[in-house]
Amino acid sequence: MSKVLRNIVFDFGGVLVDLDFKRSFNAFRSAGFFDIEERMSAVKRDQIFDLYETGEISTSRFRNEIRKHLSYSLFDKDVDYMWNEMLVGIPSYKLDLILHLKKHYHIYLLSNTNELHWDYACDCLFKYKRHTVKDFFIKPYLSYEMHKVKPDAPIYEEMLSDAGLEAEETLFIDDLEVNCKGAASVGIQAQRYRIGTNLSELIDW
Numbered sequence: 001m002s003k004v005l006r007n008i009v010f011d012f013g014g015v016l017v018d019l020d021f022k023r024s025f026n027a028f029r030s031a032g033f034f035d036i037e038e039r040m041s042a043v044k045r046d047q048i049f050d051l052y053e054t055g056e057i058s059t060s061r062f063r064n065e066i067r068k069h070l071s072y073s074l075f076d077k078d079v080d081y082m083w084n085e086m087l088v089g090i091p092s093y094k095l096d097l098i099l100h101l102k103k104h105y106h107i108y109l110l111s112n113t114n115e116l117h118w119d120y121a122c123d124c125l126f127k128y129k130r131h132t133v134k135d136f137f138i139k140p141y142l143s144y145e146m147h148k149v150k151p152d153a154p155i156y157e158e159m160l161s162d163a164g165l166e167a168e169e170t171l172f173i174d175d176l177e178v179n180c181k182g183a184a185s186v187g188i189q190a191q192r193y194r195i196g197t198n199l200s201e202l203i204d205w
Contacts, residue, residue, distance in 0.1 A: 005189070005204070007170040008101060009141075009159070012111035014175035015193045017125060018088040027082040028070070039069045052114045055144035059115045084120045095128045097200050098136045109140040110159055110172065112149050118142055139163060150174070151182025160186070173202055 013019050028036040043049065043066065052062045063079045101107055111118075118140075126133035133140070141159045148155035160167055167187035174180050180190035191202045 004169050005105065005171055007106045007108065007163075007165050008203070009108045009110050009170060009172045009183075009188075010098070010137075011172075011174040011176075011179065011193075012109055012113055012121070012140075013087075013117075014195060015173055015199070016094055016109075017090050017121065018195075019086055020088050021086050023088065024082055024084075024086040027085040031074075031078065031082065033070055043069050053112055053143050054149055055115075055147050062114070062116070080116055080120075083116055087117060087120060087125065090125050090128075092128065094199055095126070095131075095136070099131070101203065102136075106163075106165075107137050108159070108163060108165075109137045109142075110150070110155070111140070112143040114144050118144070150179040151176075153182060153186050156183050156186045156188060160188075171203075173199070 010016055025036050025040075028039075033039060046065065048057070048062065048065045051057045052059075057065070063074075063076055066079050066083075067074050098107055122133045126136060139162075141155070141162075143149045143155065146155060146158060148158060150156075156172075159165070160170070168189070171189045171191060172180065172183040173191050173193050174183070175193045175195055177192055180192050183190040193199060193202060
């Protein structure tokens with residue numbers, strides 16, 4: 001790792017927040033959708049998830065598309081709850097780690113995510129020891145706002161340009177190898193985080 005490291009960019013899902021997709025499926029089953037995997041496969045075939053993650057459709061449109069495959073009688077709050085159930089939480093040591101790293105590095109976030117998940121994270125997951133999400137990152141870069149996704153090079157290039165970062169002075173941490181390779185393709189240092197390991201071990205203090 002370079003000795004001139006000045007910036008650290010974290011991924012969100014899988015690196016900071018623990019994910020459990022079964023929780024969402026179980027929530028849908030509790031609402032009576034026992035064939036939820038089959039129904040969600042139909043949603044995926046329609047590319048609804050991809051369109052929502054890139055901000056090509058609104059949250060309102062996303063909810064309505066989910067209703068088409070599940071039930072038109074679902075309230076917004078029902079769809080939101082079941083969709084957000086996959087976000088288990090952020091271990092406190094990771095939040096403490098970011099707060100400590102901020103004393104030494106410029107900290108950013110770059111995530112393929114959607115509006116519902118991010119709003120939930122801001123409202124619930126980053127509220128910690130009187131802190132809010134603004135206390136953890138100089139700026140979060142989110143796919144649904146940028147209309148770009150990892151591992152495509154343009155999302156990393158836009159982040160570097162917007163934040164005024166030098167690629168070689170920047171470390172990117174993601175749980176997917178393909179996203180790390182995408183970052184490396186534009187000159188960013190990249191480390192893969194393996195779920196269940198200690199995140200702090202990837203930082204060369």
